[in-house]
Amino acid sequence: MAEKEGILVIAELSPAGAPDAVTLELLGLGARLAASSGKQLQAAAVGIDTASAAATLIASGAAAVFTVEGSAYAAYDPDLHVTALEKVVEEAGPSAVLVGNTTVGQDLVPRLAFALKAGLTTDAVSLEMKGGALASTKPVYGGNAMAVFVSRGKPALASVRPGAGDPAKPDASRTGETVKVDVEAPSPRLSFGGKVLEEGGDVRLEEARVIVSGGRGLGGAEGFEQLRELARLLGGAVGASRPPVDAGWWPSTQQVGITGKIVSPEVYVAVAISGSSQHLSGISDSRVIVAINKDPEAYIFKVSDYGVVGEWQQVLPGLSSRIREILGV
Amino acid sequence: MAELNILVCVKQVPDPEGPPSAFEVDSAARKVTPKGIPPVLSPFDENALEAAIRVKEAAGGSITMLSVGNNLSKAVMLKALASGADRLVTVEDPSCDQEGLDAFATASLLAAAVRKAGPFDLILTGRQAADTNAGQVGLGLAQLLSIPAVSVAGKVEVNGGTARVETVLPDGYEVVEASLPLLVTVSHEVGDLRYPSLMAIKKAKTLPMETFKPADLGMEPGSLVINEITELTAPNRERRCRLVEGESPEDAGAKLAALLKEDKII
Ligand SMILES: Cc1cc2nc3c(=O)[nH]c(=O)nc-3n(C[C@H](O)[C@H](O)[C@H](O)COP(=O)(O)OP(=O)(O)OC[C@H]3O[C@@H](n4cnc5c(N)ncnc54)[C@H](O)[C@@H]3O)c2cc1C
Ligand SMILES: Nc1ncnc2c1ncn2[C@@H]1O[C@H](COP(=O)(O)O)[C@@H](O)[C@H]1O
Numbered sequence: 001m002a003e004k005e006g007i008l009v010i011a012e013l014s015p016a017g018a019p020d021a022v023t024l025e026l027l028g029l030g031a032r033l034a035a036s037s038g039k040q041l042q043a044a045a046v047g048i049d050t051a052s053a054a055a056t057l058i059a060s061g062a063a064a065v066f067t068v069e070g071s072a073y074a075a076y077d078p079d080l081h082v083t084a085l086e087k088v089v090e091e092a093g094p095s096a097v098l099v100g101n102t103t104v105g106q107d108l109v110p111r112l113a114f115a116l117k118a119g120l121t122t123d124a125v126s127l128e129m130k131g132g133a134l135a136s137t138k139p140v141y142g143g144n145a146m147a148v149f150v151s152r153g154k155p156a157l158a159s160v161r162p163g164a165g166d167p168a169k170p171d172a173s174r175t176g177e178t179v180k181v182d183v184e185a186p187s188p189r190l191s192f193g194g195k196v197l198e199e200g201g202d203v204r205l206e207e208a209r210v211i212v213s214g215g216r217g218l219g220g221a222e223g224f225e226q227l228r229e230l231a232r233l234l235g236g237a238v239g240a241s242r243p244p245v246d247a248g249w250w251p252s253t254q255q256v257g258i259t260g261k262i263v264s265p266e267v268y269v270a271v272a273i274s275g276s277s278q279h280l281s282g283i284s285d286s287r288v289i290v291a292i293n294k295d296p297e298a299y300i301f302k303v304s305d306y307g308v309v310g311e312w313q314q315v316l317p318g319l320s321s322r323i324r325e326i327l328g329v
Numbered sequence: 330m331a332e333l334n335i336l337v338c339v340k341q342v343p344d345p346e347g348p349p350s351a352f353e354v355d356s357a358a359r360k361v362t363p364k365g366i367p368p369v370l371s372p373f374d375e376n377a378l379e380a381a382i383r384v385k386e387a388a389g390g391s392i393t394m395l396s397v398g399n400n401l402s403k404a405v406m407l408k409a410l411a412s413g414a415d416r417l418v419t420v421e422d423p424s425c426d427q428e429g430l431d432a433f434a435t436a437s438l439l440a441a442a443v444r445k446a447g448p449f450d451l452i453l454t455g456r457q458a459a460d461t462n463a464g465q466v467g468l469g470l471a472q473l474l475s476i477p478a479v480s481v482a483g484k485v486e487v488n489g490g491t492a493r494v495e496t497v498l499p500d501g502y503e504v505v506e507a508s509l510p511l512l513v514t515v516s517h518e519v520g521d522l523r524y525p526s527l528m529a530i531k532k533a534k535t536l537p538m539e540t541f542k543p544a545d546l547g548m549e550p551g552s553l554v555i556n557e558i559t560e561l562t563a564p565n566r567e568r569r570c571r572l573v574e575g576e577s578p579e580d581a582g583a584k585l586a587a588l589l590k591e592d593k594i595i
Binding site for chain 1: 343345346348349352354359361431432433436456457459460461462463464465467468469471472473477478479480481497498499500501502503504505506507508516517518554555556557558559560561562563564566567568569570571572573575577578579580581582583584585586587588589590594595
């Protein structure tokens with residue numbers, strides 16, 4: 001058993017059993033929080049076989065890893081995972097629990113918080129320890145305000161937006177203890193029929209260095225072909241605001257914003273997008289934002305670094321052909 | 330199986346499609362004051378109501394709408410009822426104002442109201458409310474009621490005592506099945522809420538409506554709060570925009586490319 005109160009990171013494991021990229025970011029963040037508050041960095045892993053995950057978690061800074069193992073944990077099942085993690089939190093007694101704000105994290109962490117009767121802040125973009133308590137900042141009102149939340153009582157839970165911290169650098173010389181937690185898995189209540197994957201864009205939005213996105217003002221699916229051309233020149237991906245997705249002009253996997261993908265490219269080009277707070281919430285970490293819009297009053301210009309006022313039908317050909325000249329393609 | 334009892338949890342919020350200037354951030358009072366925008370049903374709750382109406386059309390049953398809040402707009406609730414619900418239950422009190430509640434207090438009030446007004450076979454909520462952007466209350470309510478839950482549905486169907494839900498994934502979807510009672514959080518992929526006819530809006534006034542006070546449910550909302558806002562600020566997202574002009578829009582596009590090259594952006 002750990003002697004110190006901890007910051008507990010719940011690891012998300014790949015099908016092969018390795019901690020994913022978000023988990024390493026959480027360990028990076030968690031190490032900083034632990035150091036600033038004199039707490040121990042802990043991790044939890046639930047899976048069929050957690051031995052190699054535990055080794056990676058320790059190498060990435062966890063002083064103690066709590067594991068729950070069993071064939072029942074082959075795939076994510078909220079009821080089983082919540083029961084397992086509830087037990088882990090009881091044993092570890094952390095003051096803060098961090099989870100990635102991923103598809104699984106979003107499904108898991110509200111259930112876990114309510115099972116523990118603990119406070120939770122979802123989609124936290126930054127974390128801090130204040131007087132020994134976790135303070136989590138998140139957007140509210142669609143990004144029109146930023147709120148800092150602190151919980152009464154312990155532990156405080158936060159699901160953290162991917163990209164909010166620098167990943168921990170694994171160091172195989174680190175040591176830590178592994179604590180096996182025995183849990184009786186409840187019988188499943190949900191039956192999962194398997195995932196059906198849909199075709200997305202050519203480059204994954206989350207990894208794209210350049211994103212060219214289109215909005216309602218594109219007026220139809222044809223406009224997206226022109227965006228694709230520009231994106232191809234720049235080696236980027238094509239995204240969309242919500243209306244083109246709702247209208248079926250572009251795949252829903254490519255929606256950018258608070259209920260779509262949160263992106264942080266080097267360059268984000270917003271074409272015929274007005275700049276709603278819900279859209280901006282998903283792009284505010286972009287290094288450079290470029291806007292093309294026919295309305296000089298469009299809010300998107302206030303949050304952009306470069307802009308052209310004009311009809312995209314006319315601006316885009318000029319932009320694309322000059323880029324082609326510049327790049328010599 | 331007896332008639333399907335469906336519950337939809339709906340929250341009233343300031344219209345989230347309002348311009349950023351309509352959301353005045355009062356850092357001292359730690360609250361957001363909407364300026365010149367009307368209250369509406371939180372958009373994903375409209376989708377949840379639409380999903381409920383489709384289930385009712387296919388499988389029969391009745392739909393109860395449940396809302397916790399303060400100063401709920403009659404017009405907003407009647408219009409929603411008129412789109413296809415059968416009954417309204419509200420928990421209203423100054424202590425149920427958005428600022429006074431967190432997810433735990435809200436879900437606790439909803440759970441108590443469910444116990445009083447239920448039982449329900451299928452409970453639908455939005456995937457997240459437009460003000461909190463939290464995505465906690467639905468799954469939390471299921472936890473408090475000890476019923477299974479499925480999150481972020483793009484489609485909901487009920488056949489006999491079983492529900493079939495398609496959940497929305499970042500790169501596709503998954504089919505999840507479960508026996509009732511079940512809670513499902515709903516995403517916009519299910520489709521927009523239909524418009525009610527004028528006739529239906531008139532008729533909605535005659536539908537059964539009940540209002541509880543937190544005390545009727547044996548609850549004191551303030552004492553249930555776990556997560557508190559300690560600071561609230563306006564986001565600093567504004568940047569200085571260099572507007573590129575040209576002799577024509579095509580030329581402006583070309584000049585933009587040249588400038589991006591010059592600044593080593595591309
Ligand atoms: C709870 C909730 C969640 C949401 N989540 C998201 C989300 O994740 N992502 C998202 O994007 N939205 C989201 N929305 C929707 C959001 O509020 C806006 O409605 C949406 O972002 C607007 O998209 P848009 O800018 O493309 O369209 P509009 O606001 O209609 O803007 C279209 C723009 O195109 C310009 N235009 C028109 N014609 C031309 C032309 N020929 N040339 C150049 N410019 C032209 C217009 O000037 C205008 O500025 C959400 C809403 C809610 C309530
Ligand atoms: N005050 C409320 N009254 C009724 N339903 C609510 C209330 N607050 C939240 N909900 C439901 O819970 C969902 C998620 O809310 P949240 O966790 O705040 O994002 C909403 O979409 C509603 O369906």
